[in-house]
Amino acid sequence: MARVYKLGDGVSTDTIMPGRYNVTTDRDALRRGCLIEARPAFVETVRPGDVIVAGRNFGCGSSREHAPLAIKQNGIAAVIAASFARIFYRNAVNIGLPVIRCEELADAVDDGDAVVVDTRSGVIEARGQMFRGEPPSGVALQIMEAGSLLDLIKSRGWKSLEESHVS
Amino acid sequence: MGTLTEEIFSRRLGRHVAAGDTVVADVDCALAHDVTGPLAIEAFRQLDSPVWDASRVVFTFDHVMPANTVAAAELHRTIREFCAEHGVTNVFAEGICHQVLVEKGFAQPGGIIVGADSHSTTYGALGCFATGLGSTDIGVVFATGRTWFRVPETIRVEVNGEPRIGVYAKDVALHVIRRLGADGADYCAVEWAGDTVAAMGMDERLTLCNLSVDFGAKAGLIEPDGVTRAYAGDTVGDVHPRDADYAITLAVDAASIRPQVSVHPAIDNVRNIDDVAGTPLDEVFIGSCTNGRLSDLALAASLLFGRQVDPRTRTVIVPSSRKVYLDALEAGYIETFVRAGALVLNPGCGPCLGRQHGVVASGENVLSTSNRNYPGRMGSPDARIFLASPAVAAASALCGAITDPARVV
Numbered sequence: 001m002a003r004v005y006k007l008g009d010g011v012s013t014d015t016i017m018p019g020r021y022n023v024t025t026d027r028d029a030l031r032r033g034c035l036i037e038a039r040p041a042f043v044e045t046v047r048p049g050d051v052i053v054a055g056r057n058f059g060c061g062s063s064r065e066h067a068p069l070a071i072k073q074n075g076i077a078a079v080i081a082a083s084f085a086r087i088f089y090r091n092a093v094n095i096g097l098p099v100i101r102c103e104e105l106a107d108a109v110d111d112g113d114a115v116v117v118d119t120r121s122g123v124i125e126a127r128g129q130m131f132r133g134e135p136p137s138g139v140a141l142q143i144m145e146a147g148s149l150l151d152l153i154k155s156r157g158w159k160s161l162e163e164s165h166v167s
Numbered sequence: 168m169g170t171l172t173e174e175i176f177s178r179r180l181g182r183h184v185a186a187g188d189t190v191v192a193d194v195d196c197a198l199a200h201d202v203t204g205p206l207a208i209e210a211f212r213q214l215d216s217p218v219w220d221a222s223r224v225v226f227t228f229d230h231v232m233p234a235n236t237v238a239a240a241e242l243h244r245t246i247r248e249f250c251a252e253h254g255v256t257n258v259f260a261e262g263i264c265h266q267v268l269v270e271k272g273f274a275q276p277g278g279i280i281v282g283a284d285s286h287s288t289t290y291g292a293l294g295c296f297a298t299g300l301g302s303t304d305i306g307v308v309f310a311t312g313r314t315w316f317r318v319p320e321t322i323r324v325e326v327n328g329e330p331r332i333g334v335y336a337k338d339v340a341l342h343v344i345r346r347l348g349a350d351g352a353d354y355c356a357v358e359w360a361g362d363t364v365a366a367m368g369m370d371e372r373l374t375l376c377n378l379s380v381d382f383g384a385k386a387g388l389i390e391p392d393g394v395t396r397a398y399a400g401d402t403v404g405d406v407h408p409r410d411a412d413y414a415i416t417l418a419v420d421a422a423s424i425r426p427q428v429s430v431h432p433a434i435d436n437v438r439n440i441d442d443v444a445g446t447p448l449d450e451v452f453i454g455s456c457t458n459g460r461l462s463d464l465a466l467a468a469s470l471l472f473g474r475q476v477d478p479r480t481r482t483v484i485v486p487s488s489r490k491v492y493l494d495a496l497e498a499g500y501i502e503t504f505v506r507a508g509a510l511v512l513n514p515g516c517g518p519c520l521g522r523q524h525g526v527v528a529s530g531e532n533v534l535s536t537s538n539r540n541y542p543g544r545m546g547s548p549d550a551r552i553f554l555a556s557p558a559v560a561a562a563s564a565l566c567g568a569i570t571d572p573a574r575v576v
Contacts (some may be wrong), residue, residue, distance in 0.1 A: 162190055
């Protein structure tokens with residue numbers, strides 16, 4: 001069972017990983033900086049496999065990849081949001097952090113709720129209900145299946161994407 | 168046929184592409200800076216590949232320059248070592264990436280530019296497709312010269328009419344953000360058009376395209392015209408939208424816009440200045456990739472000349488580049504600022520991200536000409552950040568409170 005860390009609408013990368021804490025590439029420093037001001041207890045209480053559930057425009061603002069990295073370093077199994085800001089979504093996929101779009105979930109669950117999330121299908125079970133979220137598709141799915149963008153490029157270069165998706 | 172974005176991608180791919188298509192395209196230039204660069208270098212190194220074209224890679228030291236901590240200095244050293252190893256000579260410590268890249272001529276009409284910074288949309292003011300990516304994407308571009316794009320739908324914003332005195336590109340953009348919301352252009356490109364945009368100089372156009380990402384846009388673009396050629400040179404290529412289908416066309420009457428202020432804690436919480444006038448300010452910041460260019464400093468200087476900023480309000484002014492700094496020196500603006508009691512800092516991102524000088528305390532109010540007012544952006548998460556034009560900022564610095572510039576002129 002995953003536990004829910006619930007956040008609101010418009011959570012920016014400045015909230016996930018404040019600019020004052022990301023002047024580093026050290027993964028443990030990034031882990032400790034995750035949500036440090038918005039949810040100071042997060043890094044102390046989070047357990048591997050927990051999920052973040054949020055509202056609209058999650059990850060808006062800066063392109064800093066430190067934000068999804070910080071979330072991943074804390075062992076979060078998936079971020080489920082009503083919608084994602086473009087760069088955050090792409091960055092999360094690139095580093096293999098599962099992201100699922102689901103309009104209804106944030107309104108249906110509370111902080112600490114137990115949920116079951118299938119990151120492949122996007123199906124989420126919460127409060128005895130099933131929610132059909134939207135996992136990555138197209139190029140993003142290919143990257144997730146490879147593990148990360150670097151894994152995909154290392155094994156196949158751009159070729160597979162050109163062949164399968166270029167219309 | 169197509170939008171400016173579709174035309175640019177069609178030309179690059181050598182075949183017709185339309186919104187919704189996924190393409191892998193060569194880029195003209197890839198940028199990273201002192202905070203996103205080291206992660207991009209890390210990603211690049213994992214690919215065990217040479218740099219695709221060192222002349223097309225640009226690094227800037229701007230977000231924490233000069234370094235204020237050992238950690239920042241270490242990031243700078245990582246970049247210097249990488250550039251020395253791979254023959255990258257486009258390494259600049261003379262201002263904000265988005266200003267320097269444009270000044271150095273990397274942005275050209277019809278081009279495609281990617282940067283490891285969300286405000287890379289700025290370059291679209293020259294009629295190129297420019298977007299922000301994360302560090303891993305940029306590291307892969309360093310190795311391959313290419314990346315994948317989903318060609319976006321386009322929102323066309325038609326701005327017509329003569330803006331009132333005291334209303335600038337910043338106010339137009341904040342007005343549009345107010346109408347569309349912080350995610351109103353998510354996954355879309357925005358084409359800025361209309362008489363008002365045609366009458367704007369390059370500085371104001373850069374402001375519009377810079378702020379495009381702050382309502383979610385993947386790119387902000389302006390069709391190249393005489394202003395573009397005067398800035399980038401007569402020899403630059405041309406590209407135009409032709410019989411395009413737009414997702415939305417938004418009509419904006421510039422004459423109806425009052426000076427706009429975006430109120431903490433969200434960019435789309437925008438008010439007319441009358442609603443927030445009188446709010447006391449502890450700090451005013453004039454600068455950033457949005458509004459730190461010469462015309463912005465000229466505007467501020469015209470209001471601050473021969474006057475004193477309110478002693479209750481720390482006023483921090485940061486030219487966006489060394490060129491802007493020198494031009495402002497020559498024009499006398501810097502002396503005006505210093506005599507007015509403002510603090511003039513070295514070109515760079517300045518207080519915008521709360522990483523270096525100008526950090527704000529809890530409970531303080533700061534008015535900034537930058538682009539973001541998320542909680543904690545400029546320091547304490549309990550500070551309140553207001554965003555407005557350089558005219559509002561300068562007028563407010565004089566009065567120690569948010570002030571309509573029309574009251575000071």
